[in-house]
Amino acid sequence: MTTHTIKVKVNGVEYVREVEPRRLLSDFLRHDLGLTGTHVGCEHGLCGACTILFDGEPVRSCLMFAVQANGHEVTTVEALGTPEKMHPLQEAFHEKHALQCGYCTPGFLMTLKPFLETHPNPTDEEIREAIDGNLCRCTGYEHIIEAVKLAAEKMATRS
Amino acid sequence: MAGRVFGQSIPRNEDPYLLTGQAKFIDDIELPGMLHAAFYRSDYAHARIKKIDVSEARKLPGVIAVYTAEDFGEFVRPGPLQVPPPTAIKGSIFHARPLMPIAKDKVRYSGEPLAVIIAENRYIAEDAMDYIVAELEPLPAVTDLEKALEPGAPLVHEDLESNLAALVKQERGNYEEAAAKADVVIKKKIYVDRGAGAAMENRGLVVNWDDRAREMTIWATTQAPIPLRNSIATRLGLFEEQVRVITPFIGGGFGPKIMTSQPDDVLLPIIAMWLKRPIKWIEDRRENFLATTSERDQIHYAEIALTRDGIILGVKDVFYHNTGAYDPYGMTVPLNTQTHTVSCYEVPNFYTEIRMVFTNEYVVTPVRGAGRPEGVFVMERLLDYAAQELGMDPAEIRRRNLLRKERFPYPTGIIGQDFVEGVLDSGDYPETLRRVMEVIEYEKFRKEIQPQLRAQGKHKGIGIVCFTEGTAVGPYEGARVTVGANGKVTVATGISTQGQGHFTVFAQIAAEQLGVDVKDVNVITGDTGHFHWGAGTFASRGMGVAGTAVYNAAVKVRQKALQFGARFLGVSEDEVELCDGKVCVKGDPSRSMPLGEIALKANPTRGTIEPGVEPGLEATAYFGPPYGATGAGAVAMIVDVDPETMAVNIEKFAIVHDCGTVVNPLLLEGQVMGGVHMGIGNAFYEKIKYDENGQLLTASLMDYLIPQATDMPKEMIVEHLETPSPLNPLGMKGVGEAGAIPTPACFMQALEDALYEYRLQIDETPLNPSRLWELVQQAPKK
Numbered sequence: 008m009t010t011h012t013i014k015v016k017v018n019g020v021e022y023v024r025e026v027e028p029r030r031l032l033s034d035f036l037r038h039d040l041g042l043t044g045t046h047v048g049c050e051h052g053l054c055g056a057c058t059i060l061f062d063g064e065p066v067r068s069c070l071m072f073a074v075q076a077n078g079h080e081v082t083t084v085e086a087l088g089t090p091e092k093m094h095p096l097q098e099a100f101h102e103k104h105a106l107q108c109g110y111c112t113p114g115f116l117m118t119l120k121p122f123l124e125t126h127p128n129p130t131d132e133e134i135r136e137a138i139d140g141n142l143c144r145c146t147g148y149e150h151i152i153e154a155v156k157l158a159a160e161k162m163a164t165r166s
Numbered sequence: 167m168a169g170r171v172f173g174q175s176i177p178r179n180e181d182p183y184l185l186t187g188q189a190k191f192i193d194d195i196e197l198p199g200m201l202h203a204a205f206y207r208s209d210y211a212h213a214r215i216k217k218i219d220v221s222e223a224r225k226l227p228g229v230i231a232v233y234t235a236e237d238f239g240e241f242v243r244p245g246p247l248q249v250p251p252p253t254a255i256k257g258s259i260f261h262a263r264p265l266m267p268i269a270k271d272k273v274r275y276s277g278e279p280l281a282v283i284i285a286e287n288r289y290i291a292e293d294a295m296d297y298i299v300a301e302l303e304p305l306p307a308v309t310d311l312e313k314a315l316e317p318g319a320p321l322v323h324e325d326l327e328s329n330l331a332a333l334v335k336q337e338r339g340n341y342e343e344a345a346a347k348a349d350v351v352i353k354k355k356i357y358v359d360r361g362a363g364a365a366m367e368n369r370g371l372v373v374n375w376d377d378r379a380r381e382m383t384i385w386a387t388t389q390a391p392i393p394l395r396n397s398i399a400t401r402l403g404l405f406e407e408q409v410r411v412i413t414p415f416i417g418g419g420f421g422p423k424i425m426t427s428q429p430d431d432v433l434l435p436i437i438a439m440w441l442k443r444p445i446k447w448i449e450d451r452r453e454n455f456l457a458t459t460s461e462r463d464q465i466h467y468a469e470i471a472l473t474r475d476g477i478i479l480g481v482k483d484v485f486y487h488n489t490g491a492y493d494p495y496g497m498t499v500p501l502n503t504q505t506h507t508v509s510c511y512e513v514p515n516f517y518t519e520i521r522m523v524f525t526n527e528y529v530v531t532p533v534r535g536a537g538r539p540e541g542v543f544v545m546e547r548l549l550d551y552a553a554q555e556l557g558m559d560p561a562e563i564r565r566r567n568l569l570r571k572e573r574f575p576y577p578t579g580i581i582g583q584d585f586v587e588g589v590l591d592s593g594d595y596p597e598t599l600r601r602v603m604e605v606i607e608y609e610k611f612r613k614e615i616q617p618q619l620r621a622q623g624k625h626k627g628i629g630i631v632c633f634t635e636g637t638a639v640g641p642y643e644g645a646r647v648t649v650g651a652n653g654k655v656t657v658a659t660g661i662s663t664q665g666q667g668h669f670t671v672f673a674q675i676a677a678e679q680l681g682v683d684v685k686d687v688n689v690i691t692g693d694t695g696h697f698h699w700g701a702g703t704f705a706s707r708g709m710g711v712a713g714t715a716v717y718n719a720a721v722k723v724r725q726k727a728l729q730f731g732a733r734f735l736g737v738s739e740d741e742v743e744l745c746d747g748k749v750c751v752k753g754d755p756s757r758s759m760p761l762g763e764i765a766l767k768a769n770p771t772r773g774t775i776e777p778g779v780e781p782g783l784e785a786t787a788y789f790g791p792p793y794g795a796t797g798a799g800a801v802a803m804i805v806d807v808d809p810e811t812m813a814v815n816i817e818k819f820a821i822v823h824d825c826g827t828v829v830n831p832l833l834l835e836g837q838v839m840g841g842v843h844m845g846i847g848n849a850f851y852e853k854i855k856y857d858e859n860g861q862l863l864t865a866s867l868m869d870y871l872i873p874q875a876t877d878m879p880k881e882m883i884v885e886h887l888e889t890p891s892p893l894n895p896l897g898m899k900g901v902g903e904a905g906a907i908p909t910p911a912c913f914m915q916a917l918e919d920a921l922y923e924y925r926l927q928i929d930e931t932p933l934n935p936s937r938l939w940e941l942v943q944q945a946p947k948k
Contacts, residue, residue, distance in 0.1 A: 029289065043194035044187015046417070048366045049451040053867035056366055083187065090182035097185040101177050104832045107840060108665025109184030110191065110366040110417025135875040142867070144366050144418050145665050146836055147843035147905075148875040149882045 013077040017042065018086035026073045033057045035073035036083060044084040044113050048142070055141035058114040059083050065118045084113035087120065095161035096120060096154075105154035107145030115141050119155060128159055168828075172678035175832035178670040179685060180415075189415040192370035192387050193448045200372075201230055203434060203447040204291035206281040206298050207456065208273040211526040211860020212308065212320065215271055216301035218280055223297035228290035231441065232298070233282045233433075235270035241436055242270050246397045246427050249496030252334060254585040259333040263323050264494040265529065267432035273302060274322055274491035275528045276860050277456030279429045284437060284445060307526040307860035311465050311486040314523045322491055322524040331489045332497055332522035336504055338579030339515030341471070344480035348471035352551050357930040358540040358910075360463040360488070360854040361847065363533045364872055365664070367417020368449035369458055371430050373438035382409045382435060389419045390702030391662050391692045394426040398435045406698070413692030419664030420844070421533040422459045424704050427494050429457075455865040460854050461499060461533035463488040464540050470548040471515075476556050476563045480515030481508050483544055487522045490529035497522065498583040499530060502537030502636065505582040506907070507545050509634040510595045510798055511567040518580070526860040532704065534844050535906040537583075538635060543931060546631040546911035550918070551927055559612070560915060561603055561630050568595040568632060575892075583705070584639040586793045592889050593798045598822045599632055602800040605883050606630075606820040611804065620922065625809050626817070627920025630802040633908035637797050637825070637900025638710025638893070642790030643700045645715040647676055647723045649783035653747055653762030654686040657719075660700020661712045662692025666902065667833040668708055672716045674829060675896075679720035680727070680761065681744040705794070706900025709829060714789040714894040722785035730764050730783065795891035795899040799823035801842075801908045803879065807920040812935035812942070814850060814917070819879035824887040826899035834901060835884045841905020842882070847873045848906065849913035853932050871934075923947055 010025040017040060024039055031050075036042045036059070045068055048056035052070040059068045060082035068081075088094035093101065096116055106112045115138060122129070122137045129137070134155045135148075143151065168174060183189040220232040235242050244264045251260040269278045280300050285291035306320045313319060314329040322329055345351050372385040382404065388394045391411040399409045416423070425431070430447055438445045449458065466485040472478055487500040500520040508516050553563045569576060569590070576590040603609070611628050619626050645659040657676050663669065673687035690696045700712070724744065731749025732739045735757055742749050750758040765783035775781055800822050806815040821838060828834055844852075851871040855863045864870040890897025914928040917938065924945040933941070 027289070037193070038196070041196075042187070043191070046191065046367070047193070048368070048417075049867050051451065051866055051868065054366060054451075085187045088186055090186050090188060093182060093185060097182075100185055101181040104177060104836045106181065106184055106665075107667070107836055108366065108416065108418040109180075109189060110415075110665075112184055113187050116185070131880070135878075138875045140874075142366065142872050142874065144364060144420065144843070144872065145840045147839035147841075147882070148878050149839050150836060152875070 011074050013074055015076045016080045018082055028072060028074050030073045031069055032071040032073050032076055033068040036068060042083050042085050046110050046113055048111065054111065055118065056111045056114040058117040058141065060117055060121065063121065065121055084116055087116055095165065096123065096158040099154040099158035099161060103150045103154035103157055105146060105150040111141060111143045115151060123159055123162060127163060129155065169678045171674045171684050173828060174830065176670060176674060176684055176830055177832065178667050179673055180669040184415065191367060191415050191417060192372060192385055195372045195385055195414065197374055197444040200444040200446055201284050201286065201441065202288040202291050203445055204283045204288060204295065205279045206283060206295050207277045208269060208280050208302065209276060210273055210302050210304050211276040212305040213273045213302040214305060215269060215273060216303055219299040220281055223283065223294040226290065226294050226297060228286040229283060229294050230286065231284045232294065233437065234280065235268045238268060238436065241401065242266065242268060247496065248393065248427055248494050249498055252497050252501065252585060255334055255336065255581050257335065260497065261326055261331050263492050265427050265492045267429045275526055276862060277528060282433055282437065284441065307858065309525055309527060309856055309858055309860050311488055311523045311525065314525055315521065322526060329524040330521065331493050331524045332520060334497065334520040336580050337517045339480065341480040341482045341515045341517040344515035345469065345471040348479050349474040350552065350555055351469060351471045352548060352555060353469045354548065354551060354929055356466040356468055356544050356547055358462045358464050358543055359932060360460055361533065361852040362455060362460045362854055362870060363420035363422040365418030365420050368451060368454045369423060370448040371434050372444065372446045373435050374444040375438045375442060377442045380408060384409065384411045384435065385414055386411055387416045387423055388413060388426060389424040389662055389664065389704060390426050391694055392660050392698060392700050393702060394431060395694045397426050401432060402435060402439065410695040412695065413662040416662065416664040419703060421461065421536060422531060423664065424702060425459055425531060451867060452865050455870065456862055457528060459529045459531040461530050461536065462540060463530060464503065466544045468544045468548055470552055472552055476552065476558050476566050478511060478513050478567050481513050481545065481548065482517045483507055484519040485521065487520055488525050488527065488530055489522050490525060490527045492529050494529060495531035499532055499537040501583040503541040505578065505580050505588045505636055506538040506541035506634060509578065509590065510569060510632050512569050527856050534841060535903045538903060538907045539848060539910060542633045542907050543911045547914065547929065550915050561608060564632055565596065565599060568599060570596065582636060584794060588636065589793050590796045591891050591893050593796065593824055594887060594889055595632060595798055598798060598800040598824055598887055601822040601885060601887065602630065602802045602820050605822065605885060606802040606804065606818060608802060625807045625920045626804060627807065627916045627918065628802065628804050629912040629916030629919065630800065631908045631912045631915065632800045633798065635706065635797040635900065635904050635907055636794050637706035638791060639705045639707055639794035640790045641701055642788050643712035643715045644697065644786060644788040645712060645719045646697060646784065646786040647716065647719040649680065649723060649727065649761050649765040651762050651766045653760050654688065655680055655682055656688045656690065657716055658690040658697040659712045659716060660697045661703045661708055664703065666708055671709060671829045671833060672713060675713055675716045676720040679724045682747050706902035710795050710894060710898045710900050711789055711791065713898060714896060715787050717896055718787035718789055719785045722787060723783060726785060727761060727764055727783055730768050731759050734759055734764060734767055789894065791893045795826065795893045797825040797899040797901060797904060799904060801912050803912050803916050805916040805920055807917060809921065812938040816879040818881045820883040821905065822885045822887060823901065823904055824889050825901040826889060826891040827897040828886055828888060829898065837901050838884050838905045839882060841903055842909055843873055843878065844906040845909020846878065846913065848932055849910035850933055851877065
C-alpha cells in the first residue's frame with residue numbers, strides 16, 4: 008500500500024513519519040510514536056477514551072486518520088503531567104478517587120483540560136454536559152464531577 | 167476498627183501511573199517480531215459448515231498463516247469446564263457442553279470463530295477476512311427460552327435429547343402447603359433481559375513462546391490468571407511452571423474476564439508455539455459484544471403467598487435461564503439467583519427451580535451481580551405487587567418481613583454457587599432499611615412533598631428496596647508478604663486486579679501490621695511468576711478472601727520481625743514492639759533495628775538458621791472460608807418522569823450498605839457508585855438484543871447504551887453500616903456487586919409510583935422510554 012509522509016507536532020515534538028493513508032491517528036500515536044497513554048475503547052467514536060487535543064480542541068483520535076494530522080498539533084495525556092509532578096486536574100482525580108481501572112481516564116482528562124480553561128468555575132450541570140461524551144464503567148461519574156470541582160479550585164488558587 | 171492506615175480514606179498508590187498515561191495495559195505491550203491475530207467469525211447463529219476456503223487469504227502479502235478447525239487437529243476439543251457440575255445438589259441434572267475453541271462441522275452462535283488469521287499487523291489480518299469463503303448451510307436458530315424446550319425444537323447440541331442444559335430444584339419448607347393457607351397468592355411472569363459487562367478495555371492476549379528456554383509468557387486481561395495458566399499448560403502438555411501468566415493493568419473486569427476457555431485463550435498459545443513468534447490479539451468492541459460472555463436473560467414464573475397483614479408465607483419461583491450455546495461456567499449464575507431470591511426476608515417456605523436452556527446465542531457467565539440482580543428483581547417486584555394488592559406501603563411490607571438481626575447465623579437451606587448451603591452470617595437488615603428511609607426522607611416525601619407535586623401535575627416517584635449480596639466465597643486465596651532489605655514490603659497474591667484498588671487496600675492491611683507507610687508497600691497481583699496458587703477475582707471476594715490471606719501473612723511477618731528483632735537486639739520478645747518501620751525496645755527508643763536490617767540478617771550468608779525457622783522476613787498464608795460472607799443493604803431513589811416523552815431524571819439515589827468492616831471508605835464509595843451505575847444501565851439503558859435468527863442487534867456502543875454522566879442521579883448518598891462478619895479475622899464482606907443488585911427493582915418501583923394515574927405493574931427489565939410508553943398505554947387507568 009502506498010504511504011504518505013506526514014509532519015505532526017505531538018506534545019511539542021515534531022515527528023516526520025511515513026504512514027499508510029488508512030492508519031488511524033490513535034494507532035499512529037500509540038504504535039508508531041509509542042504514546043500509549045491514549046487508549047482505544049471502541050474504535051467508533053462513542054466511548055471517548057481516545058480523546059486527544061487537536062490544535063487545542065478535544066477530538067477522538069480513533070475517528071481520524073494520521074494523514075489528517077499532517078501539519079497540525081496534537082497533545083496527549085503524556086503532556087499533562089508526570090507521576091512525580093501531576094497537573095492539578097490529575098491531582099484532583101487522585102484525591103477524589105475519580106478513577107478505578109483508569110482506562111477511560113486519559114480521555115476524560117483531555118476533554119476536561121480545555122473545558123476548565125473556558126469554565127474556571129463550572130456548575131455540576133456544566134460538568135455533566137462536558138463529560139457526557141466520555142464513558143466510564145467503573146465510577147458512576149460522581150467522583151469525577153467532584154474531582155473537576157476540586158481541580159477548578161486548585162487551578163484558581165495557583166494561577 | 168479503623169487503625170493508623172487500615173480503615174482510612176487513603177488515595178490510591180496506583181493512580182499516578184494511570185493518570186499520566188504511564189500504566190501498561192495489554193495493547194501497550196510490544197515485542198520484537200510480534201504478529202497480530204484476527205478471528206474470522208460466523209455471521210450465522212446456527213449453521214452446518216460445508217466448506218471454509220482460506221487459500222486466497224493465505225496468499226495475501228503480510229499474512230503469515232490462516233487456520234481453520236482442521237488445522238488444529240486434536241487440539242479441537244471442548245473445554246475445559248471451568249466450574250464443575252452441581253453434584254452437591256441432590257437430583258440435579260447438568261449437561262456439560264464446554265466451549266469449542268473453533269467451530270467444527272457446526273456453528274452454534276453468531277460470532278463463533280471459523281478461522282484465525284495471523285499477519286504482520288492487524289490491518290492486514292482484517293484485510294484477509296475478505297478473502298475467506300465460508301459455505302454455511304443455515305439451520306433454524308434457537309432463541310426463545312420456552313420454545314427451546316418444546317418437543318421438536320431444533321437442537322443446539324444434537325447429541326442431547328433436548329435443549330435442556332440443566333435442571334435444579336431446591337426447596338425449604340413446603341410452598342404448596344403454605345400457599346393453600348394463604349389469604350393472598352400473587353402469580354407473575356417476570357423477565358430479566360441480558361446486559362454486557364462492557365469494560366472500557368476489551369479483552370486481549372499476548373503470547374510469547376521462547377522455544378530455546380521452553381517457556382511461555384502470556385499477558386492476559388484475565389480475572390483468573392492461575393486457572394488460565396493451568397488450562398493452557400494442560401492443553402499444551404507443559405508443566406505449569408513452563409507457563410507464566412501476567413496481568414498488566416486491566417481496564418475493568420465486571421465478570422466476563424473470568425473466562426479462561428474462550429477460543430482466543432485456547433488457540434493463540436498453540437499458534438505462538440507453532441510459529442515461534444509472539445502473537446498479540448486485541449479484541450475490538452464489536453467482538454466484545456459478539457464473543458465475550460454476557461449475562462442476565464431469565465424468564466421467571468414467580469408466586470408469593472401472604473397473609474392479609476402482608477406477612478410472607480411462601481415464595482415459588484420456576485425460572486428459565488439462558489446459558490447460550492455452551493455452559494463452560496457451570497451453573498454459577500442461576501444458582502446465585504436461587505440463593506438471592508428471598509435471602510433478606512423471613513420466608514419459611516421457598517421452592518426454586520432452574521431450567522437452564524441452550525440457545526444459539528453467546529454464552530452467559532457472570533457479569534457484576536451474577537444472578538443476584540435477577541433473584542432480587544423477582545422478589546422485590548413480588549413484594550410491590552403484593553403491597554399494591556394489600557394497599558400497603560412498599561417500605562412497610564418490607565419492614566414486616568425482613569429477617570431480624572437475632573436470626574444470624576441463618577442457614578438458608580439453599581445450596582449456592584460455592585456448592586455449600588448458604589448461611590447468612592451477620593447483618594442488621596431492618597437497620598439498613600430504617601436508615602435509607604431516613605436519609606432519603608421517605609415519610610416526608612410521601613406525606614408532604616409528593617402530594618404537593620402531584621397537585622402541580624408533576625410525576626415524581628420514590629422506590630425503596632432491600633437486598634443481600636453473597637460475597638467472599640471460597641475455595642481460598644493466598645498471599646506472601648516479604649520485607650526487603652530496603653525496609654519496604656512486597657505483597658504478592660494470586661488474584662488479579664481490574665481497578666478495584668487492590669494495590670492500595672492490600673497495602674493498607676500489610677502496612678497496618680508492619681508499621682510502614684502505605685506507599686512503601688508494593689502489591690503484586692495477577693502474576694503467576696510471583697504467586698501461583700489461587701482461584702481468581704470474582705464474587706466480590708478480593709478483600710474478604712485474598713485480603714484476609716494478606717492479613718494472615720502480615721501477622722506472621724510481624725511476629726517474625728519481633729522474634730528476630732528481639733534476638734538481634736539481645737532482649738526477649740515481650741520487650742520489643744514495632745515503631746515506625748523498626749523493632750524497638752519498649753521504653754528505650756534508642757535501642758532499635760530497622761526492618762530492612764532485620765530482613766537482611768534473617769537471610770544470613772554464613773552461620774546457620776535454627777530448626778523450624780524459615781529464612782527471610784517473609785511469610786505465606788492462605789485463607790478459605792467455610793461459606794461466603796453476606797453483605798446487605800437498602801436503596802431508595804426519587805425519579806422525575808416526563809409523561810410525554812418518558813424521559814427519566816433520577817433526582818436522588820441513596821444506599822445504606824453493610825459490607826462489614828470498611829478498609830478504605832473512599833474506595834468503598836467508588837465501588838458502590840460504580841455498581842449503581844451498572845444497575846441503572848440494567849434498568850433503563852443497556853440491553854443485549856438478539857433477533858429470532860440469533861443475530862445480535864446491539865453490537866456497538868451506538869446501539870448498546872451505557873449510562874452517561876447526565877443519566878446518573880443528580881445526588882448520590884452512600885452510607886455504611888458496619889456489621890463485622892464472624893467469618894474472617896477483620897470482619898470483612900465484599901461489596902463489588904452491591905450497587906448493581908437492587909437498582910433495577912428500585913427503579914421500576916419508583917417509575918410505578920411516578921406514573922401513579924396508571925395501574926402499572928412492570929414485570930421486565932431493562933426498559934427504555936419507548937418501552938415504558940408502551941407499558942403505560944397498555945396499563946389501565948386507576
